[in-house]
Amino acid sequence: MSEYAFELALCAQLERTREWILGRQLGASVADPGARVVDVCGVVPGPEFDRRAAITSRTIPPRAVESDVGPGRAVDPTEAFDCSPGVAARVTDRAVDVGFFETEHRGSRRHVRATTRYPDWVGHLVGIENKPDLDRPGDLQWQLRRDVSLGLFDTVILATESYVTGAHLNRIPDAVGVWRFDPETDDLTVVREPTPIDTGAPGVEPLDERPLRTDVAVASTAAKARKRRAIAERAYGKGWRPDEFPGCAAMDPTDDGRPYCTAFDAVVDPGSDCGSSCPHFEAAEAPSVDTAALRDARTPWVADPAGVARRQAGLDRFT
Secondary structure, rough: OHHHHHHHHHHHHHHOOOOOOEEEEEOOOOOOOOOEEEEEEEEEEEEOOOHHHHHOOOOOHHHHHHHOOOOOOEHHHHHHHOOOOOHHHHHHHHHHHHOEEEEEEEOOOOEEOOOOOOOOOOEEEEEEEEEOOOOOOOHHHHHHHHHHHHOOOOEEEEOOOOOOOHHHOOOOOOOOOOEEEEEEEEEEEEEEOOOOOOOOOOEEEEEEEEEOOOEEEEEEEEHHHHHHHHHHHHHHHHOOOOOOOOEEEEEEEOOOOOOOOOOOOOOOHHHHHOOOOOOOOEEEOOOEEEEEEHHHHHHHOOOOHHHHHOOOHOOHOOO
């Protein structure tokens, strides 16, 4: 089984067994954006989750949350963001589109206010690194050491299909929990519980490692809090299922929304495995998979929050 299929099988299992918001392939660096991508993030809902779900089903732009735009007096967005006017305009457009900002005009200038106070909706973040075959670890040690020392996630877990030995456990940080997961049977065994990480303290982000030297950057508590919120928002808006399913006669999605190929008798990655270069490709109508409905029915996530829809319906008088 490919790592992609293993990852989707784990997400499907977690969706059935935990009240988490799940997102795949999310950036998890502060000083060096893009240097670390976590395979799966589980967001454990916090005290104001229902208020967050009522705003929008999509990602609220982190810059909009961090701006000086609040639910009170409408302000000029070019003065409310700590960035260039062009970036401020793009973020404002996105925040209006998802229902977090509403607009009004004063003369020829657009002013915005938040439709609501941004809620405290994130309980815990769980970072999961998937490595089905521990005999091919790749950069596993480096990745897990980075996750633990930076401390963006409240807990970090390694998920594998391999039999886990003491030697394997000795090669990864003690704080990392270990799951053994069988994607064929859905059996998940906790080999080692994770140790909670202090996410409220400054973190150390390794940047480069050479013999006798490791370059690092210190991430402040404020920078970590911003990144944690961005990860949670991205997970909320993105989910774990593919955005599109290929138009191929062999594509037969599973009931839980995984892209299953009958020709290969396996879950495949539409982004890399499918298309005219595949020897089994046969053009056909793309299967209709309502991934939003699946997610809405199986998780706390809300596909079409009525409260936001009612607010949005009246905003056209400002445009």
